[in-house]
Amino acid sequence: MNNPLLGIPNIIFIIFGGIYSLLCLGSLLIYRLKQRLSARDYQELTKRINAWWVMVTIIFCTFLVPEGFTITAIGFLSFFAFKEFVSLIPTRRTDHRPIFWAYIAIPLQFYWIYIGWYGMFIIFIPLYMALFLPMRMVLIGNTKGFMAAASTINWLLLFTVFCLSHMAYFLKLPDSVNEHASNYGLILFLVLLAQFNDVMQFTWGKLLGKHPVLSTVSPKKTTEGFIGGLIITTLLAYLLAPYLTPLTVWESIGAGLMIATFGFIGDVSISAVKRDLNIKDSGTLIPGHGGILDRVDSLIYTTPLFFHYVYYLHY
Amino acid sequence: MSTTYTTKTKTKWLKLFFFAALIKILIGLRIYNREHLPDNGPAIVVANHNSHLDAIVLMSLYPLKKLSMVRPVAAADYFLRNRFLSWFSTHVLDIVPLSRNNTQNKEDLLHPCHQALINGQILILFPEGTRGEPEQRQPLKKGIYYLSQAHTECTVTPVFIYGLGKSLPKGEKIIVPFFSDIVIGQSIPAASNASDYIVNLQASFDQLSSKIKTDRYII
Numbered sequence: 001m002n003n004p005l006l007g008i009p010n011i012i013f014i015i016f017g018g019i020y021s022l023l024c025l026g027s028l029l030i031y032r033l034k035q036r037l038s039a040r041d042y043q044e045l046t047k048r049i050n051a052w053w054v055m056v057t058i059i060f061c062t063f064l065v066p067e068g069f070t071i072t073a074i075g076f077l078s079f080f081a082f083k084e085f086v087s088l089i090p091t092r093r094t095d096h097r098p099i100f101w102a103y104i105a106i107p108l109q110f111y112w113i114y115i116g117w118y119g120m121f122i123i124f125i126p127l128y129m130a131l132f133l134p135m136r137m138v139l140i141g142n143t144k145g146f147m148a149a150a151s152t153i154n155w156l157l158l159f160t161v162f163c164l165s166h167m168a169y170f171l172k173l174p175d176s177v178n179e180h181a182s183n184y185g186l187i188l189f190l191v192l193l194a195q196f197n198d199v200m201q202f203t204w205g206k207l208l209g210k211h212p213v214l215s216t217v218s219p220k221k222t223t224e225g226f227i228g229g230l231i232i233t234t235l236l237a238y239l240l241a242p243y244l245t246p247l248t249v250w251e252s253i254g255a256g257l258m259i260a261t262f263g264f265i266g267d268v269s270i271s272a273v274k275r276d277l278n279i280k281d282s283g284t285l286i287p288g289h290g291g292i293l294d295r296v297d298s299l300i301y302t303t304p305l306f307f308h309y310v311y312y313l314h315y
Numbered sequence: 316m317s318t319t320y321t322t323k324t325k326t327k328w329l330k331l332f333f334f335a336a337l338i339k340i341l342i343g344l345r346i347y348n349r350e351h352l353p354d355n356g357p358a359i360v361v362a363n364h365n366s367h368l369d370a371i372v373l374m375s376l377y378p379l380k381k382l383s384m385v386r387p388v389a390a391a392d393y394f395l396r397n398r399f400l401s402w403f404s405t406h407v408l409d410i411v412p413l414s415r416n417n418t419q420n421k422e423d424l425l426h427p428c429h430q431a432l433i434n435g436q437i438l439i440l441f442p443e444g445t446r447g448e449p450e451q452r453q454p455l456k457k458g459i460y461y462l463s464q465a466h467t468e469c470t471v472t473p474v475f476i477y478g479l480g481k482s483l484p485k486g487e488k489i490i491v492p493f494f495s496d497i498v499i500g501q502s503i504p505a506a507s508n509a510s511d512y513i514v515n516l517q518a519s520f521d522q523l524s525s526k527i528k529t530d531r532y533i534i
Binding site: 080083084086087091093096097099100103 | 343478487489491492494495
């Protein structure tokens with residue numbers, strides 16, 4: 001049932017109402033705990049939760065605008081993630097133009113989505129850009145570091161643009177399958193679970209964490225945190241799926257396990273990159289959270305996987 | 316050329332559009348120690364120079380209502396060389412033109428800078444004199460010493476910029492977005508002679524550059 005005023009299903013409003021209530025609870029809790037926390041922890045937590053207020057509101061607003069704007073907003077998310085990533089890695093002076101072309105791929109990719117050209121959307125970056133960028137590099141003629149440059153730029157494009165752009169393609173799926181929540185329901189389901197899983201892994205890790213799970217990559221990740229996140233996220237997937245998605249009970253449990261597991265994989269992949277480059281945060285764009293990459297890392301694997309999971313099962 | 320260094324506030328909307336679009340969305344900056352930047356003129360901000368974007372980015376650190384006070388010192392032979400560029404340099408950037416062909420004596424050369432400082436403006440100056448190879452530093456020129464000698468009341472604040480030489484290096488026409496680092500230092504103390512002053516300034520740039528990772532940009 002669409003809200004008559006804003007043209008978005010009522011259930012989306014209810015879920016956002018729930019998220020805002022949780023944020024209120026979080027802010028209140030941090031405020032009440034002020035005396036018991038050290039000044040540094042308090043500031044850190046306040047910064048984090050305030051950033052969540054802003055991020056949730058931005059997502060909410062992108063749900064209210066017409067579809068084309070939502071797709072553009074996801075395009076900007078890809079752009080910022082790509083820019084952050086490409087700024088971290090060493091690049092060759094001669095790759096100025098190839099990197100420019102990699103940027104041009106971003107609006108093109110989202111244009112294919114906007115016009116609903118599935119075939120092009122699915123091969124443009126993994127095939128055409130993967131062929132074009134090394135070609136452009138080889139025509140400039142600098143062979144020193146050619147392999148490293150060609151593979152990193154393509155990999156960045158695949159991670160930050162191709163994978164994340166699947167989120168926009170949800171909007172182009174036929175409406176009739178998931179009428180009660182619309183395609184926005186699938187995006188909300190995915191983003192909510194992936195981010196919730198992050199928070200849960202962090203919280204369980206802080207509360208119970210003892211056994212490091214991948215100490216060479218990310219010393220703070222623990223088995224307890226991972227399992228805790230997995231259980232709670234799967235439970236939430238089971239509870240929310242009937243309202244937001246066309247998934248059956250067992251399918252929703254599968255989705256929960258998948259989002260929790262591959263959210264973790266995305267997270268540690270970006271950690272590995274940062275460790276390789278010897279840096280802590282990927283940027284300073286979001287106060288208390290680091291950069292955009294630190295926030296979307298758990299969506300890199302989960303977005304395309306969840307998209308094709310749902311696409312295969314129901315569309 | 317004498318009419319070109321008067322402040323024009325009516326074109327503020329142009330600046331607004333230009334700075335908001337180009338800097339905030341396209342480039343992206345990581346700014347360290349913003350509080351060291353002088354709020355009011357007369358003051359001089361000196362920076363290393365790698366890209367045409369340097370001056371624009373430094374200006375973008377100021378709020379819009381102060382922007383008419385902030386003026387980059389730029390080479391007249393380059394920035395006023397054709398009608399379009401000249402219009403842009405004068406109306407959008409509002410440059411203080413500096414003649415680089417050494418026919419004039421030192422005082423005439425720096426006259427527009429003195430004038431701007433007397434008017435209480437904030438000058439952006441690149442003591443390297445030219446952009447050079449991307450992300451490579453050049454020996455510093457001494458004009459900054461003579462300016463600071465003549466205006467003892469005015470602070471000289473060093474700023475180290477890293478990454479813009481990657482976005483728009485010399486010889487390239489296309490801007491490619493990369494996040495850039497801007498580190499702002501404490502003002503340079505006065506010195507009794509030019510070479511001491513330049514050594515101080517150089518040391519200050521070295522110290523600022525050590526605060527950020529500068530090895531990951533160009534291989």
